Every structure is written in structure tokens, then in C-alpha cells.
Amino acid sequence: MLRQVYSTTRPGWRSPTRILLPVGLVTLVAIVLAAFSLFWAVRQSNDVSVERQIRTTERSIQAVVSELAQQQEMVAVWDDAVEKLREPQLDFDWLDANMGIWLHRTFGQDQVYILNERNEPVDAMIGGERVPVSEFGLIRPSLNSFIRDIRQTADEHGGHGHERAGSSYLTTGKAVHDAHVIQLLGRPAAVSVMKIVRESDDIPQEPGTEPLLVSVRFLDDTFPKQLAERNLIEGLHFSSSNLPRPGEVSVPLKSDYGDTIGYFIWKPELPGSKILKVIGPSTALVCALMIVVMGWLVRSLRSSMARLESTVVELRASEAHAQHLAFHDVLTGLPNRALFDDRLDRALSRSAGGEKSALLMLDLDRFKNVNDTLGHQAGDNLIRELAGRLSGLVRTHDTVARLGGDEFAILLFDIGGRTDVEVLCSRIFDAVHQPFDLLGSQAFVGVSIGIVMMPDEGVDRIDLLRKADIALYHAKNDGRGCHRYFELCMDEDVKRRATIEEELREALETGDSLKVHYQPQVAAAGRPVIGLEALIRWQHPTRGLIAPDQFLPIAEDTGLIVPLGDMVLRHVCATSKRWPNLFIAINLSPAQFRSNGFAERIVKIVRECGADPRKIELEVTENVLLGDKLTRDALRKLRSSGFRIALDDFGSGHSSLSYLRRYEVDKIKIDRSFVQHLGHTADADSAAIIKAITTLGQTIGLTVTAEGVETEDQRRFLETTGCMELQGHLFAKALPEDRIAGLMASDMRARPSART
Numbered sequence: 164m165l166r167q168v169y170s171t172t173r174p175g176w177r178s179p180t181r182i183l184l185p186v187g188l189v190t191l192v193a194i195v196l197a198a199f200s201l202f203w204a205v206r207q208s209n210d211v212s213v214e215r216q217i218r219t220t221e222r223s224i225q226a227v228v229s230e231l232a233q234q235q236e237m238v239a240v241w242d243d244a245v246e247k248l249r250e251p252q253l254d255f256d257w258l259d260a261n262m263g264i265w266l267h268r269t270f271g272q273d274q275v276y277i278l279n280e281r282n283e284p285v286d287a288m289i290g291g292e293r294v295p296v297s298e299f300g301l302i303r304p305s306l307n308s309f310i311r312d313i314r315q316t317a318d319e320h321g322g323h324g325h326e327r328a329g330s331s332y333l334t335t336g337k338a339v340h341d342a343h344v345i346q347l348l349g350r351p352a353a354v355s356v357m358k359i360v361r362e363s364d365d366i367p368q369e370p371g372t373e374p375l376l377v378s379v380r381f382l383d384d385t386f387p388k389q390l391a392e393r394n395l396i397e398g399l400h401f402s403s404s405n406l407p408r409p410g411e412v413s414v415p416l417k418s419d420y421g422d423t424i425g426y427f428i429w430k431p432e433l434p435g436s437k438i439l440k441v442i443g444p445s446t447a448l449v450c451a452l453m454i455v456v457m458g459w460l461v462r463s464l465r466s467s468m469a470r471l472e473s474t475v476v477e478l479r480a481s482e483a484h485a486q487h488l489a490f491h492d493v494l495t496g497l498p499n500r501a502l503f504d505d506r507l508d509r510a511l512s513r514s515a516g517g518e519k520s521a522l523l524m525l526d527l528d529r530f531k532n533v534n535d536t537l538g539h540q541a542g543d544n545l546i547r548e549l550a551g552r553l554s555g556l557v558r559t560h561d562t563v564a565r566l567g568g569d570e571f572a573i574l575l576f577d578i579g580g581r582t583d584v585e586v587l588c589s590r591i592f593d594a595v596h597q598p599f600d601l602l603g604s605q606a607f608v609g610v611s612i613g614i615v616m617m618p619d620e621g622v623d624r625i626d627l628l629r630k631a632d633i634a635l636y637h638a639k640n641d642g643r644g645c646h647r648y649f650e651l652c653m654d655e656d657v658k659r660r661a662t663i664e665e666e667l668r669e670a671l672e673t674g675d676s677l678k679v680h681y682q683p684q685v686a687a688a689g690r691p692v693i694g695l696e697a698l699i700r701w702q703h704p705t706r707g708l709i710a711p712d713q714f715l716p717i718a719e720d721t722g723l724i725v726p727l728g729d730m731v732l733r734h735v736c737a738t739s740k741r742w743p744n745l746f747i748a749i750n751l752s753p754a755q756f757r758s759n760g761f762a763e764r765i766v767k768i769v770r771e772c773g774a775d776p777r778k779i780e781l782e783v784t785e786n787v788l789l790g791d792k793l794t795r796d797a798l799r800k801l802r803s804s805g806f807r808i809a810l811d812d813f814g815s816g817h818s819s820l821s822y823l824r825r826y827e828v829d830k831i832k833i834d835r836s837f838v839q840h841l842g843h844t845a846d847a848d849s850a851a852i853i854k855a856i857t858t859l860g861q862t863i864g865l866t867v868t869a870e871g872v873e874t875e876d877q878r879r880f881l882e883t884t885g886c887m888e889l890q891g892h893l894f895a896k897a898l899p900e901d902r903i904a905g906l907m908a909s910d911m912r913a914r915p916s917a918r919t
């Protein structure tokens with residue numbers, strides 16, 4: 164489960180570039196395509212237009228010769244002209260008006276000559292004016308061959324046109340001419356020679372006597388203008404050399420001999436470019452707008468994507484943080500119980516395959532002391548420091564977890580066996596026993612460890628944790644500061660304890676099976692009964708009478724000791740009122756002192772019962788005096804309320820004498836074991852110890868009591884030592900209250916039978 168939680172899969176969302184790139188590309192391609200299409204259309208349209216203009220110009224140039232002939236034909240095939248030219252005295256006015264000058268004015272012919280049958284010029288016109296006929300001499304050399312040809316043509320072809328290389332003959336009806344494009348007087352010119360013939364047969368005309376009409380049209384002067392007007396081509400001009408400026412086109416003009424004699428040059432009309440000029444700016448504007456809009460879109464998309472991304476990153480970070488918090492202890496950063504459970508499950512599944520691992524449950528001893536005396540801040544520091552020390556002891560693949568409070572757990576994966584655990588435990592003890600520097604003072608704590616080996620002790624997590632807790636409990640019970648492996652018998656013990664706990668709870672509720680017995684305490688001198696010790700008994704319905712050793716530790720662990728203690732105290736109060744001359748001792752365990760408002764409650768109960776606290780002796784063990792500040796405060800409060808304090812089982816524990824010197828107690832009860840060893844050679848020290856304690860008590864003014872007195876020898880020894888009070892089976896066992904009365908009446912010395 165946790166493995167899934169820790170997975171780092173990213174949710175499938177697109178990055179801005181993954182969206183923006185294709186969109187931007189598509190837009191760019193669209194713009195480029197549109198621009199390309201536009202320019203292609205413009206180019207096509209321009210090309211077509213240029214092509215058309217070139218072809219039109221070429222056609223016009225080709226047509227110039229035939230047009231010249233057609234113009235000539237209008238006057239050359241004419242009866243009147245034939246007749247007028249036969250007259251001996253030529254009528255030049257008529258000739259000008261109807262032929263030379265007319266052709267110039269009407270068709271723009273530059274030069275017109277009329278030749279007689281001997282090919283001599285009889286009339287000449289240049290630029291629309293009559294000139295001397297001698298002018299023909301200038302151009303005759305260039306025309307001689309045409310004149311000769313046309314004279315022969317009529318004879319050969321009888322009026323039918325044909326083509327010959329370098330010249331053309333044309334006949335339309337009666338007209339016969341020979342027309343050419345040539346270089347004339349250094350200029351390009353269309354030249355046509357035509358016979359002047361009768362129109363009808365009304366007048367006679369001898370073949371070979373026909374006069375000739377010669378027309379010249381220069382192509383470099385008015386012709387280009389006319390060409391431009393006719394074909395709607397602006398700026399067309401002639402140039403002898405082909406030097407078009409950029410953007411201009413040219414069409415060559417070839418003479419009939421095939422040589423190029425010049426060029427017509429012009430700047431072609433480009434409709435595509437015109438359209439482009441009109442729609443270009445608006446199209447560019449639209450494109451620019453599109454790019455701007457795209458840019459804006461990209462920007463805003465980018466920024467929202469960036470925002471989204473940063474939100475996702477933040478979310479992920481807080482998710483990771485939450486995850487960490489969910490599975491780690493805040494104070495130490497160690498895995499918490501949830502993560503530890505997961506790791507334990509993993510260890511179990513691996514140990515199912517035969518791998519050995521171990522679970523160590525750790526609990527600090529005396530940690531509460533640190534918290535109580537140095538404060539919680541110091542306690543936190545200690546836990547943190549300890550977490551660091553523990554983490555340093557294990558391998559990286561092992562787990563150290565904090566389960567709460569001063570409870571830690573360690574999981575050792577893949578180990579050889581108990582030897583590895585032993586090594587770690589001794590390291591843990593070493594590490595824990597190093598002093599902790601806390602807020603300027605040093606603190607010492609201990610640790611108890613409960614251990615479960617896997618797979619030996621099962622494969623169920625809950626069961627293993629329970630077993631580790633049991634082992635830990637045993638480690639603590641066996642004096643703390645040690646480690647214990649879980650064993651099957653521990654489990655049985657736990658079951659037994661659980662049963663006892665349940666039954667004890669019931670007994671406390673009903674209250675009739677729990678009895679308080681009293682064991683008398685006698686004065687050494689004269690041995691009258693001077694006091695009683697209240698000792699609890701449990702009359703179990705099936706198991707019979709159960710001694711306190713069997714159920715008191717359970718009552719202490721489960722907190723049942725508190726109501727139990729209260730019950731005994733009420734009993735003691737009642738008994739105390741009945742025997743006002745005796746003091747009555749009651750046993751108090753450390754667990755009772757740890758309960759809330761313990762001292763106040765004791766005082767209150769005694770007051771409620773109307774008993775005298777000065778007649779009640781509180782028996783405590785060294786643990787109480789060594790306990791935390793709260794415990795010692797409570798004890799002091801009780802003592803100042805009038806209760807006498809007796810130190811029970813003296814000599815069995817730490818035997819620190821410092822509290823005796825601080826006058827915190829009124830009485831010492833020498834532990835039973837010393838008395839019982841009296842007279843045994845194996846333990847000669849006991850007598851010496853008893854002697855020392857008695858002397859000490861006398862010195863500092865404490866009453867000294869010996870308990871567990873069973874024999875006359877013991878009694879005698881104790882009396883000679885100076886022990887003031889005695890208690891033991893020699894005088895009486897613990898008895899029900901109603902049997903105390905009879906006992907009181909008799910002399911204890913005279914009643915040795917009381918032992919039974």
C-alpha cells in the first residue's frame with residue numbers, strides 16, 4: 164500500500180511547448196503557404212501579361228510590311244493613277260494629294276517615290292513634303308534588287324503571291340508588291356515596292372510598263388509610338404542595342420536577311436504586381452495581425468501553463484510533504500508506526516521465504532524523570548538525540564522507527580541469527596548509557612529491549628508486535644536495562660495475567676472476595692502487640708486463597724492497584740478506629756503514588772472515615788523514595804498530614820542511606836531475607852548487616868522493625884541487637900480481623916500456637 168503512495172508517477176498533462184509548437188508551426192506554414200500562393204499568382208499573372216505583350220509586339224512587327232503593302236494598294240491599283248502618270252506633264256498637285264503626301268498623312272509613311280517604266284524617279288516625297296527626285300538616289304542602292312525582282316515577278320507569276328527567302332511577294336487581286344524589313348540609311352525600315360496597275364480593263368496597260376510605287380516606313384521613329392498606342396504598351400521605344408533596364412523587356416527586330424537590326428524595349432505592364440500593390444499591404448497587415456494574435460495567444464497560454472505548472476509543482480510538494488508527515492515522526496524524522504507497520508509486513512513476507520529478521524522493541528527507563536525534572540523541551544531533545552544515536556547503529560536497509568513517547572522499534576533485515584542481535588543490543592546499551600547533554604545539564608537513561616525473531620515466532624504482524632511487547636515487559640520486569648527474547652512461556656504468562664486482571668476487576672466490583680488480613684507487630688521488650696500490618700488476601704472462588712505476590716504486580720500494571728489500595732485504606736481506617744491503641748501499617752506501591760492527587764485522596768479518605776492519620780503507618784519501598792519529584796512531594800505531604808512513614812524491605816534494594824539522613828521516614832523495616840538467613844553459616848553477613856542497621860536507626864532516632872521472625876533464635880538475636888519491634892510467624896501470621904481480638908487478649912509469648 165505504502166509503496167503505491169510513494170510512487171512518483173506524474174499525471175499525464177501536456178507541457179506548453181507540446182501544445183504551442185504545433186499550433187505555431189501550423190500558423191507559420193499557413194502564412195508561408197498563403198504568401199507563396201499570392202506571389203506565385205502575381206508572378207503567373209505578370210508572366211502571362213509579359214508574354215502577351217511580347218507576342219503582340221512581335222505580331223505587330225511582322226504585320227508592318229503587309230500593312231505597308233495594303234496602304235500602297237489603295238492608290239496603286241487605280242485607273243486614275245495609271246492615267247495620270249501617262250500624262251506627258253505630270254500633275255504633281257494631283258499626285259501629292261492622292262498618292263505621296265496622302266500616304267504620309269493617312270498612314271504615316273515616311274518616304275514615297277514613284278518610278279517610271281525605266282525605274283527613274285518621277286515624284287519624291289519625304290516627311291510629307293515633295294522633294295527633288297534626286298533624293299531617291301540615296302536609297303536606290305538598297306532597293307535595286309527589289310525593283311528588279313518585282314519587274315520579273317509579274318511575268319513569272321501573273322499576279323499570284325509567293326514567298327522567297329529574304330523577301331515576300333504579295334498579290335491581292337491586281338496588286339503585286341515586294342516588301343521587306345531592312346536597314347536603310349542606318350535605320351530600321353519597312354520597304355515595299357508595288358506596281359501601279361489599272362483597276363479595270365477600261366484602259367490599256369502594256370505589261371512591263373507599269374510605274375512603281377516605293378514606300379518607306381522607318382521603324383525607329385513614329386512606329387514605336389503607334390505600336391505602343393495600338394497595343395496599349397506604355398514607354399515602348401526602339402534601341403539599336405539590346406540594353407533593357409531592370410524590369411524592361413525587349414523584342415528583337417530582324418531584317419529579312421536574318422540579322423538583328425535593333426530592339427523594341429519597354430517596361431511591361433504587370434497586372435499581378437498591381438494587384439499585389441493593392442492587396443499586398445492589407446494582406447501583410449492581416450498576416451502581421453495574425454502573428455500578433457498568435458504571439459499574444461502563445462504568451463497568455465504560456466503564462467497560464469506556467470501558472471498551472473507552478474501550481475502542480477506546489478501541489479506535488481505539499482503532497483510529498485503531507486506524505487512525509489503521514490509516515491514520519493515529526494520530532495525525530497524517523498518512520499512512524501504506519502511506515503513501520505509497512506516495513507514489518509515487508510520483513511514478514513521476506514521471512515516467509517526463509518530470510519531471518521528481528522524485531523526489537525525499545526522502551527526507555529527513567530525517561531519520565533527527565534521530563535519531570537528538566538521539562539518537556541529537554542525530553543524532546545533527548546528523544547531526538549537518541550533517535551540519531553540509534554539510527555547510527557543499524558545498516559541502511561534496517562529500520563529504526565519511533566512508535567510514540569519513549570518507545571522505539573528496530574527492524575533488522577536479513578540477519579544471521581541471535582549473534583547479530585546480541586551485537587546490536589550491546590551497542591544500543593552503550594549508546595543509551597552515554598550521558599545526554601540537555602539544556603546545560605546531563606541526563607542518564609536506560610533502555611529495556613524486547614526481541615522477536617522471525618520467522619521463528621510467526622508471520623503475523625499484530626501477533627509479532629504483541630510478542631515483542633511481552634518480551635519488553637519481561638525485560639522491564641526483570642530489573643530494566645536488559646533485553647529479553649520472546650519465549651512461549653511468556654505468552655502463557657500473559658494469558659494467565661489477562662485472566663487474573665479480568666477476575667480481579669470483577670472482585671473489586673463485587674468487593675466480597677478481597678479480604679484484608681492483619682499481621683501483628685510486637686514490641687521486643689515484653690512483646691505486647693503494638694501494631695498491625697494490613698495485608699491483602701484474595702479468596703478466589705475456584706483457586707482458593709491467592710497471595711498478593713500473584714496478583715499485585717498485575718494490579719500495579721493495570722492501574723487496578725488504585726481502587727484496591729483505596730479499598731484497603733478504608734478497611735484500615737475502620738480497624739484503626741476499633742483498635743485506637745495500635746498503629747496500623749498499610750503497604751503502598753509506587754504505582755499508587757503515580758495516580759492523580761494521590762496524597763490528597765489518602766488524606767480525604769482517612770478524614771471521611773474519621774480515622775487518625777497518626778495511627779496509620781504508610782509502608783513504602785526504596786523505589787518510592789527514589790521516585791520522581793511528584794512521588795516524593797506526595798510522600799512529604801502525607802508525612803506532614805500526620806502519617807508515619809516506614810521504609811519497607813530495607814536492605815533489599817539500593818540501600819541508599821541518604822534519605823534516612825534527610826529524615827523522610829520514621830521507621831525502617833529490615834528485609835525478611837536478612838532475618839531468615841540468621842544462623843545460616845552461608846550468610847554470616849546478615850547478622851552484621853542487621854546489627855549495623857539497628858545501630859544506625861538508634862543513632863538517628865528511627866524505629867527499627869524486623870519482619871519474618873520465625874524462630875526463637877532469630878528473636879533472641881534481634882532482641883540482643885536492639886531491634887525494637889518484631890513481626891513474623893513466630894508471633895502470628897496475617898489473620899482476619901475477627902481473630903485479632905482474641906489474640907489481643909492473650910500474651911503473645913504464651914501463644915506460640917499463634918504461628919499456625
Ligand code: C2E
Nearest residue numbers: 698699710711731750751752871872873890891892893897
Ligand atoms: P511485605 O510488605 O513485606 O509484607 C510482609 C510479607 O511477609 C507478607 O506476605 C507476610 O505474610 C509475610 N510474612 C510475615 N511474617 C512472615 C514470616 O515469619 N515468614 C514468612 N515466610 N513470611 C512472613 P504477603 O501477605 O504475601 O504479602 C506480600 C507482599 O504484598 C507484601 O510484602 C506487600 O509488599 C504486598 N502487599 C500485601 N498487601 C498489600 C496491600 O494491601 N497493598 C500493597 N500495596 N501491597 C500489599
Ligand code: CA
Nearest residue numbers: 696750782811
Ligand atoms: Ca510491608
Ligand code: CA
Nearest residue numbers: 811812832870
Ligand atoms: Ca516487608
